[in-house]
Amino acid sequence: MADRPHDFASDIPATGAWQHGDAVGHRQFLTIADDRPFVLELGGSLRAVEIAYETWGELDESASNAVLVCHALTGDSHAAGELSRAHKADGWWNDFVGPGLAIDTDRYFVVCANVLGGCQGTTGPASVDPATGKPYGSSFPVVTIRDMVRTQARLADHLGIDVWNHVVGGSMGGMQVIEWAIMYPDRLRSFTALASTLAASAQQLAWSALGRRSLALDPKWRGGEYYEAEAGDGPHAGLAAARAVAQVTYRSDEVFQKRFGRESLDSLDGFGLWGRFQVESYLDHHGQKLARRFDANSYLVLNRAMDLHDVGRGRNGVDNAVKRVRVPSLVVSVSSDMLYQPWQQQQMAEALESSGQSVQYEMVESPQGHDGFLLESAAIGPMIAKFIADTNA
């Protein structure tokens, strides 16, 4: 075995983005095109925006049972459902969204849309720019969480939903949730923000930078213009490196130690510079998996959107911004979350409370780290179900 960094599979396409012509699966589409461009918060614009979304359950006659689920960085509209040719991963919140589950699709009309800048059907860097007929690549503008939320409001209009019964999400999803409550205070009845924050912290900016810089170091990223590269010649190693940074911060020391310890794939006799411990092989495996279903430029754009998340921007600070909220909320921390640390959700809960709203704050004791918001369904599911039921009582 050559003593050099791990090679990724040679059959991975240059981008894992969904593209027109690919199997549609459970996706539906809404085009926000109009006669004028979609103007973005920080100054750019997009001539046409397409939103890919999925729905579960039935909207009732008064359109009062709609729940919006907002996805995190590498999620997409496929909150629930099977893996298939059209959906390259199982529903990312399968334990939460479904008949009889916390977000009960027998009772609620559940909507999840791929975010602006994403790569699973909604307009993003891998989409074709109508002005050039080619993928946007590096010319894709910077988008913000607020831009994402504005596209979701257009989707709500389209679906005939004036007021969401509930808006829920974790991590980057929670950023959208809190912006929903601030931007459209009359368009939701309650919300849940899991493992999220009012503003990205300095350390979160740093983690993001590490991932983005690693990705950009990969010569196969080509400054963002890699869409015509052959399979195996895309920026997979760079995307995997960025994913690895995230993957470590998503979990905890305790979980890694129990799961991997110091086990190695190769014998330590003659172990090389690039011999792999099991934890390294785990990170490579996840990096490769992501490269098959994600787009490197999308990864950069969405990380930047998270960097820019600050509900106080242009609103005289976070405390002032939060005063716009008019509905009850559930705010959840995971005790071992090193990425979105509990102080951030506590700050969110305190800000909401001091602006006069009813807030339920919950700390989930778990070693799972940030990923706890995906994994701790037994603890978090019932909290959400009860909270929604209570606010509807």
Add this chain to the structure above:
Amino acid sequence: MADRPHDFASDIPATGAWQHGDAVGHRQFLTIADDRPFVLELGGSLRAVEIAYETWGELDESASNAVLVCHALTGDSHAAGELSRAHKADGWWNDFVGPGLAIDTDRYFVVCANVLGGCQGTTGPASVDPATGKPYGSSFPVVTIRDMVRTQARLADHLGIDVWNHVVGGSMGGMQVIEWAIMYPDRLRSFTALASTLAASAQQLAWSALGRRSLALDPKWRGGEYYEAEAGDGPHAGLAAARAVAQVTYRSDEVFQKRFGRESLDSLDGFGLWGRFQVESYLDHHGQKLARRFDANSYLVLNRAMDLHDVGRGRNGVDNAVKRVRVPSLVVSVSSDMLYQPWQQQQMAEALESSGQSVQYEMVESPQGHDGFLLESAAIGPMIAKFIADTNA
């Protein structure tokens, strides 16, 4: 300003390694050449090993006042002293080593050697391989902490030091310290291990992998053969990326938040994908600084040595290994250390105690993170001074 990743200065040489012909400064040298090669723990060998070291104070007549200071990943023999043409950074432990300080050079003969695999005078990947007349580069063998310690034992022989009065170090330095106590239990009277561990944890392996992979993604790394590259064309961006991973794990969320918050260098209006928040600029600054004084291959080799650190290897586990220790020790944690978490030093202290040795365990309450072992001189200095004095009483 171009919207692309930050460029590094164009005058940085391909390697920051010290090379023969450069100003010697305070360095002294010992050649471990002999008639046979220096055989390494994991199977490789080196035909000649040169050790660069520095000393402060005077060795007393009975050679009983010698203190060995072991440096961490990016340290070198310059534990104390000024920055100069010969020493590209101030002494890394200037607040601890000097007349009247914790490691009192008026009383002790203090020695610090650049580790094997390092780049400030001791044989490492940037050194010339006598077999080829060219730098080792990627052919430099994997070295371990035990190999480093064996070279230090040769240095002790050379200096006429049978028994160190004290051996002290933090982080990778602490790894050497604990190996000293296990490998040469009769050659030290006491030791201090700061912010260190008996074995690298799974999360530490992961952090190391992130840094090493990022570095290797830089095409200017050239598989390790970059020594003939022009200034500005070495693997600086890769080394800076690896350093950035470390830099975040060396500090704490609290310190970053207080120091940088969400301040940005550029206006957020029109902020690009590569616009920089202050924390990003800080990481770039430190990356560039390191590139001027360090060698990228050394960075890889030393990280690998830390990955391989496990005092239990070949000794029936860590608890059994620790039974070889015969002297009292001081073990120190920094409360906010996210890289070498306090449980690791507690485990070390407990293992030492259950093997029947006298152990003083101290937790330093500090927000400084792992770097606390360098920065918290006011708290840690007196602990060490008193501990050494007590064991000499």
